[in-house]
Amino acid sequence: MYGNLIDALPAVLSLGNIFAVVIGVIAGICVGALPGLSATMAISVLIPFTFGMDPLVALGMMAGIYNGAMYGGSIPAVLLRIPGTPAAVATSFDGYPMAQQGRGGYALQVAVVSSALGGIASALVLMLLAPPLAKVTLLFGPTEIFWVAVFGMSAIVFLLGGDIIKGLISAAFGVFVSLIGVDTITGYERYTFGHLELLDGINIVVLLVGLYALPPAIGLLEEVRDFDTQNTGRLNTTSIWKAIPSMLKYWKTWLRSSVIGVFVGILPGAGGSMAAFLSYNEARRASKNPEDWGKGEPEGVAASETSNNADTAAALIPALTLGIPGTAVAAVMLGGLLIHGLQPGPMLFRDNPEIVFGFMWQFLFAAILLIFLGGALATNSFAQVLRLPRPLLGAIIIALVFIGVYSINNRMFDVYLMLGFGLIGYFMDKLKFPLPPVVLGLILGGFAEQNLRLALRIGGGDWSILASSPTAKVLIAMVLLVIVSPIISRRLRARKASKKVAA
Amino acid sequence: MFKKTLATILLSALSATAFADYPDKPIAVIVGYSAGGGTDVLARVVGKYLEKELGDDASVVVKNQPGAGGQIGFTSVAKAKPDGYTLGTFNLPAALALTFDRHAAYDADSFDYIANVVHDPNTIVVSRNSPYRSLDELIEAAKAKPRSLSVALASLGGNDHFSALLMEAAAGVDFNLIPFEGASMARTTLMGGHVEVGTMALSQTVGFEDDLRVLAVLDDQRSAYAPDVPTAKEQGYDVEMGSYRGFVAPKGLPDALESRLEAAFRHLADNQDLRQELTAQGNSLDIVVGEDYRELAERQSDIAGDLWKHQPWK
Numbered sequence: 001m002y003g004n005l006i007d008a009l010p011a012v013l014s015l016g017n018i019f020a021v022v023i024g025v026i027a028g029i030c031v032g033a034l035p036g037l038s039a040t041m042a043i044s045v046l047i048p049f050t051f052g053m054d055p056l057v058a059l060g061m062m063a064g065i066y067n068g069a070m071y072g073g074s075i076p077a078v079l080l081r082i083p084g085t086p087a088a089v090a091t092s093f094d095g096y097p098m099a100q101q102g103r104g105g106y107a108l109q110v111a112v113v114s115s116a117l118g119g120i121a122s123a124l125v126l127m128l129l130a131p132p133l134a135k136v137t138l139l140f141g142p143t144e145i146f147w148v149a150v151f152g153m154s155a156i157v158f159l160l161g162g163d164i165i166k167g168l169i170s171a172a173f174g175v176f177v178s179l180i181g182v183d184t185i186t187g188y189e190r191y192t193f194g195h196l197e198l199l200d201g202i203n204i205v206v207l208l209v210g211l212y213a214l215p216p217a218i219g220l221l222e223e224v225r226d227f228d229t230q231n232t233g234r235l236n237t238t239s240i241w242k243a244i245p246s247m248l249k250y251w252k253t254w255l256r257s258s259v260i261g262v263f264v265g266i267l268p269g270a271g272g273s274m275a276a277f278l279s280y281n282e283a284r285r286a287s288k289n290p291e292d293w294g295k296g297e298p299e300g301v302a303a304s305e306t307s308n309n310a311d312t313a314a315a316l317i318p319a320l321t322l323g324i325p326g327t328a329v330a331a332v333m334l335g336g337l338l339i340h341g342l343q344p345g346p347m348l349f350r351d352n353p354e355i356v357f358g359f360m361w362q363f364l365f366a367a368i369l370l371i372f373l374g375g376a377l378a379t380n381s382f383a384q385v386l387r388l389p390r391p392l393l394g395a396i397i398i399a400l401v402f403i404g405v406y407s408i409n410n411r412m413f414d415v416y417l418m419l420g421f422g423l424i425g426y427f428m429d430k431l432k433f434p435l436p437p438v439v440l441g442l443i444l445g446g447f448a449e450q451n452l453r454l455a456l457r458i459g460g461g462d463w464s465i466l467a468s469s470p471t472a473k474v475l476i477a478m479v480l481l482v483i484v485s486p487i488i489s490r491r492l493r494a495r496k497a498s499k500k501v502a503a
Numbered sequence: 504m505f506k507k508t509l510a511t512i513l514l515s516a517l518s519a520t521a522f523a524d525y526p527d528k529p530i531a532v533i534v535g536y537s538a539g540g541g542t543d544v545l546a547r548v549v550g551k552y553l554e555k556e557l558g559d560d561a562s563v564v565v566k567n568q569p570g571a572g573g574q575i576g577f578t579s580v581a582k583a584k585p586d587g588y589t590l591g592t593f594n595l596p597a598a599l600a601l602t603f604d605r606h607a608a609y610d611a612d613s614f615d616y617i618a619n620v621v622h623d624p625n626t627i628v629v630s631r632n633s634p635y636r637s638l639d640e641l642i643e644a645a646k647a648k649p650r651s652l653s654v655a656l657a658s659l660g661g662n663d664h665f666s667a668l669l670m671e672a673a674a675g676v677d678f679n680l681i682p683f684e685g686a687s688m689a690r691t692t693l694m695g696g697h698v699e700v701g702t703m704a705l706s707q708t709v710g711f712e713d714d715l716r717v718l719a720v721l722d723d724q725r726s727a728y729a730p731d732v733p734t735a736k737e738q739g740y741d742v743e744m745g746s747y748r749g750f751v752a753p754k755g756l757p758d759a760l761e762s763r764l765e766a767a768f769r770h771l772a773d774n775q776d777l778r779q780e781l782t783a784q785g786n787s788l789d790i791v792v793g794e795d796y797r798e799l800a801e802r803q804s805d806i807a808g809d810l811w812k813h814q815p816w817k
């Protein structure tokens with residue numbers, strides 16, 4: 001089962017493929033360092049340009065960008081208290097106070113080492129779990145895939161954050177978009193308005209570019225923000241190799257946060273920012289000096305950065321084995337695979353082992369490279385990214401987005417569609433509607449609907465088919481657990497509180 | 504009068520030389536599917552050999568216009584200028600079948616048929632663990648439990664679907680048809696035992712001999728890929744269905760160009776390198792040129808039209 005893993009290694013180590021990962025990591029750090037630009041955006045802009053490339057080169061760049069951006073987000077989080085990516089919010093809690101105390105350099109070094117460790121843990125878990133999971137995916141027929149989709153949608157609740165109504169509206173919008181196109185089961189056209197271009201539904205990359213890339217690019221243009229870069233000037237860095245020994249005492253946090261990050265990654269629906277918050281809270285709870293947290297405790301940076309990278313490769317486990325991406329980034333990466341004619345699922349492991357296992361190695365190398373590229377070489381130089389002229393950057397991104405989206409299907413229709421989604425995304429951004437539920441609603445909603453109907457059709461209309469297999473029963477139990485456990489824990493807490501009052 | 508005649512002579516002389524120079528710029532082959540898919544790979548491979556056949560300067564460029572089950576690409580071929588510089592790949596019966604079940608801006612008469620290149624017969628196939636070992640056993644089971652035997656189709660209105668409909672008619676049974684989104688999804692579900700039967704193309708079963716059992720090939724003769732598998736005809740069911748992939752041009756191609764292109768494809772029929780390269784990809788070369796190809800297309804169109812008339816699928 002793991003023999004293919006070793007076989008895939010030589011191709012990954014070829015000069016071109018290593019170079020792709022290096023470029024990806026550097027680009028990812030830069031993108032992550034720029035507030036507003038995220039890994040999802042960078043990868044979705046990149047995908048159309050990878051058409052002509054060897055699949056491993058393209059995937060290597062994606063793996064690099066993903067890992068790089070997850071660390072890069074910590075740079076402005078530490079130096080400016082502006083998280084470069086949503087997943088870096090928790091990093092700013094302690095990172096920024098450290099920078100104010102003149103320890104910004106050390107904070108970034110903790111961040112890069114933690115990010116790398118989280119990434120390595122994640123890649124190892126992907127390597128260990130995906131092959132055996134791919135073996136059992138034949139157990140997943142329409143019934144089981146329906147339940148996985150329902151499970152993912154119930155986990156969206158975690159993503160809703162502050163405003164549940166806005167989150168649900170976002171998710172519903174995603175589900176609506178999933179309806180567009182020919183219904184493959186009856187052949188009827190839904191919301192296509194006679195446009196042939198809509199018959200196949202909305203290409204996920206077009207939607208993601210519109211929602212994730214266009215609004216921040218417009219943001220770069222409309223807001224002439226002069227960053228106060230005084231902190232970047234005085235990072236006070238010593239060599240990272242000298243700094244590492246002093247970090248070894250965080251090993252417990254690294255371990256705990258890796259586990260949390262990996263676990264959150266595997267769950268469809270949750271993402272890097274949730275992993276970072278969870279592990280920050282857990283680390284603080286376990287700390288001997290919780291009162292120092294928020295005032296510049298390096299361990300807080302370590303906790304959040306470890307787990308937002310530990311989420312990366314793990315998020316690909318359901319995506320690669322079942323073809324169900326759990327996060328927006330995983331969804332774009334699947335889009336990247338599909339563009340290269342690689343259909344995710346068990347067949348991917350069987351037909352293209354060199355690519356799928358090579359991809360896993362690339363995740364591992366990207367994580368290791370983070371220490372060298374992000375830490376040893378250039379923490380100082382990456383901080384300078386913040387001084388790039390923002391309007392120029394915005395203009396370049398918009399140009400790339402147009403070319404990229406056109407080239408997916410060689411048609412302007414997609415560009416107009418992307419502009420429409422861009423407009424929607426822009427207003428969603430201004431009105432504080434969350435974006436991840438849209439993506440998950442689109443993917444999981446579509447899966448749930450189609451597979452429910454396929455399952456019922458196979459069962460001749462008998463609903464009992466939905467609970468007929470052991471796999472389905474396990475999945476149903478998991479769905480119930482996700483829905484019921486918050487209610488129970490709230491009850492318990494309420495009872496405890498009332499007991500205290502009574503006592 | 505004299506001037507006009509002269510002009511005509513000059514013009515025709517000019518156009519004659521123009522044809523003699525053909526092709527003096529790249530020939531675009533429009534593929535209605537994404538890069539990397541089966542039809543795309545075919546177009547690129549055949550394009551390479553076609554360049555050699557057409558002479559030293561010829562260049563063939565594949566243009567992908569995916570969408571709507573190939574309809575976007577087929578439509579733009581039909582509407583292109585018939586000057587020999589736009590050709591398109593053509594998938595039968597899909598390209599013509601879709602003109603029945605939805606609005607299409609072209610029909611069978613919108614094209615000049617140059618050559619079919621590959622033929623991929625459909626099959627009746629079950630999982631390795633299935634209790635059915637022959638077509639007869641399967642049909643018996645279907646007769647015992649009407650509408651309960653589930654059959655995985657790659658899509659509605661395609662050759663998988665037509666295979667199942669023709670089989671139903673030939674054997675007098677009713678299947679429970681389950682249209683999936685794409686051939687690989689249908690195959691995975693069949694391999695996992697979630698559905699009982701598949702009608703996928705033979706090329707889809709190549710490499711899956713350990714997981715699938717092909718009960719019949721829906722062709723008039725056994726396939727070189729599976730010489731041990733009997734045809735449906737041998738087992739008493741007169742069913743033939745498969746997919747054909749070839750090349751067409753927009754209607755109105757000048758005769759000189761049409762015969763030039765047809766000759767090129769006739770030569771390709773004997774090209775062993777091409778045959779080997781296609782075989783390696785699971786495609787059987789089946790070159791049908793010109794008028795014969797048009798007749799093939801019309802027959803396929805009639806089959807689809809007939810099925811649509813009697814058992815419309817939407």
